[in-house]
Every structure is written in structure tokens, then in C-alpha cells.
Amino acid sequence: MATELTPVSPGVVRVSWSPELQAEGLGPSVEAVRGALVRGFEAGNQRVEALVDPDDEAAQRIATFSGLMREGVARSVESGFDRIVYARLADDTPVDDPIGFRRLLNSFLPRKRAISQMLIRDTQERVLLCQLTYKKDWDLPGGVVEVGESPQLAVGREVEEELGLKLDTGRLVLTDWLPAWGGWDDAVCLVFDGGTHAPELVEQIVRQKREIKSARFCTVEEVHELCADFTARRIVSALINLTDTPGPGYTESGRG
Template sequence: MLLGRIVDDPPAFSRDGFVAILNAGLPRKRVIGQGILRDRDGRVLLCELTYKREWDLPGGVVEVGESPATGLVRELEEELGITVEVEGLVTMNWLPAWSRWDDACLFVFDLGVVDAELVEQMVLQRTEIAAVHWCDLDTVRERATLATTELLESLADAPLPAYREAPRQPDPVRDQAR
């Protein structure tokens, strides 16, 4: 059954038409690129965000047609005013739905070790980033999301597997609806 078509859509029963119909109807999953950037004391950079209470690793949503690594580099240029080099994939973390956010696939990359003074050179995109902080694990536990805390605690213990699933976070929106 065809519900609606645009005049310049490929013919419905052609290969291109079939692919277009599938692309229009298949679920889309949000992809996020985040980076672990450490200072020489081993602290991790977390961003204090304007749109949620918890702090998080730098990064953001990958645009259509953009690789997760390229998206991460772009996000850090836009939001922090810095250019980084991706040194490798740490893990891919599936995030369950949380606080009105849909589930997502989170690609976590190693961004290496830098001097702590790098934050003084950052030009923050104030609509999204209120501040940045170098954090030890105790500060991460106090300020970060459960998914970020669990990820960084696990990374401190051993290298992470290529694929992981983040724990489901307490969700006041979902829990209140029950």
C-alpha cells in the first residue's frame, strides 16, 4: 500500500523506489560521537550543558551522511572552539531511552592527553555549553549521567569491549508516568 508520494519520487516498483520506501519507513536511530579527552593528571574533560542537569563528555549528535568520528571533530570545533584528532574507538555504547530522549548509539573515541590549560583557549558555544571541567572519578560520580559514570569507571578497570549497553538510568519522566 502506498500512502503518499511526491511527484519526483522514483517509480514505486523500481529498485530506487523500493529503497526510498524502505528508507522512509524504517526506524532511524540517533548516533552520537563523544570523546574522552584527558589532562596530564588523568582527569577527564566534562561539559556542563545548558539543556540538562548532568555533565557529559564532549561531543554531540552526528549529522546525516557524517561518520561518528567526523561528527565528533565538528561538534568540538562548534561547541568548544578546538580542533582534535581522533586516536581510536574506545567503545560503542547503546544508550536506552532516558528523560524524553530516544535511545541512541554512542561512539566513544579516545582524544588523547592534553595540557589542562587547553580549556583557557576554548571558545564555548554558550547556547549549549555553560562550562567545561577537568574531573576525577569522584567528580564524575557526583556530576555525570549514570551512563557516563559507568563508562568511565569501567574504563578505569580495564579496556572496554567493542560493544556495550549502558545501564538504564532512573528516569523521573518515565517513572512519574507509571
């Protein structure tokens, strides 16, 4: 049989298709898999899923064009082979509806992590740095932008949560792309102006002890001593962009 529906649990079946069907091309394969989805739901199942080899691009296209939404990657211990999990629920919005089509696209299009940081200075031209509990080098205050959250709101939230400071978030001064590093995927770091304050601002800090060991204003020389090199470059680039003759508004690892 070109396609097969295998029961997985009550209300859940798994669709698979033969190599021979896949060899016929995208059109016939998609038509057959779509037919299997209809049969699966007509039989009373609430979920039809498929497990696809990450190296099989043709099978991934078949799953997507059939209306199966990508849910993630199931890592395997026993077989040693990871599988991409695709699925469709009985009450999902039809793909021919604009909302359903956008949801399908959203399930597999790339998503990039965003980080928001705040550049806070004092009247002695020093920068507020945080000593973090989870890494050796120091960094600007800030954190990861939550799903559906504005980066500008995110940095204000992070500064308040980590340091107990309620500061106005100013303009964006730098967009810095961070390549994949040390187990992290790549990300975009957005640095916002946190304004200039009296040195006594540090006395108002209430640390979130789970993440922040300490925080203090540091000179540019101390920035280079305490921060990772790419962080130091980012901070210097952001500082330059506060002047009347700004540097590049976009950098990669702090390099313009």
C-alpha cells in the same frame, strides 16, 4: 466503492479503502490501491496520500506494498487519533526501479539516533567534562551525528563548535546503547579517543555559551559526583578500554 480518492488541496488527493477490501487480504487490497494511485496521477494530481491508523498493521502493509512512502505521524487534536502519513508523488522513482525500491524501504525501516562523544584526558589522568545549559548533570563533549555525517567527523565538529578546540579524533573506544529515557528515544553513543593533553588545554577553550556553561578536567571521583550514573559508567568503561587489558567494547548504559 473499494477505494476512494478525496481531494485535499489543488494537486493533492487522499486515497482510502474500505474495510471490506482490506478483509479480502493483502493481494487484492494492494492491487486496488495501486489502481487508485494510477487514477489519481492520470487525473493530473502531483501527490496521492493516505492516513493510516498506527494500530492497523494490515493497513500499513497495504500502504507500503502499494508504493506509498511513510512520511511520519500526524498527531490529532480534534479526533484524538494519530495517523501515519503515507504518500507518493507523481515524479517519484518507480518502485520496480532498484533506487525507488530502496527509497521505499528507507521510508519505513527503523532509524536510530547516533551520538558521538570525545574522551579527552590530561597528563594528570583527568577527563574533560562539560557543564551543559540544558541539563543538570555534566557530560563528555560531543553531540548528535547529523544525517549523512560520519560519526568520527561529527565528534570533531561538535568539539570545535562547543569548545573551540581543534583536536584529532582517535580510535573508537566504546559503543554504548542508551535506552529510551526522559522523553528521548533510544540511541547509540560512540566514544572516540581525544588523546592526552596538558592541563592548560582548558585555557584555550572558547565556550559556545548557548550550550556550555563551563568545562574542566575532572578526576574519576568527580565524574561520579557530577555526571548521571549511566554517563559515569560509560566514561569509566571508555577509560578501561584505553588500557592494555580493555573491557567490553560494547555496553548498554555503561554496563558490559
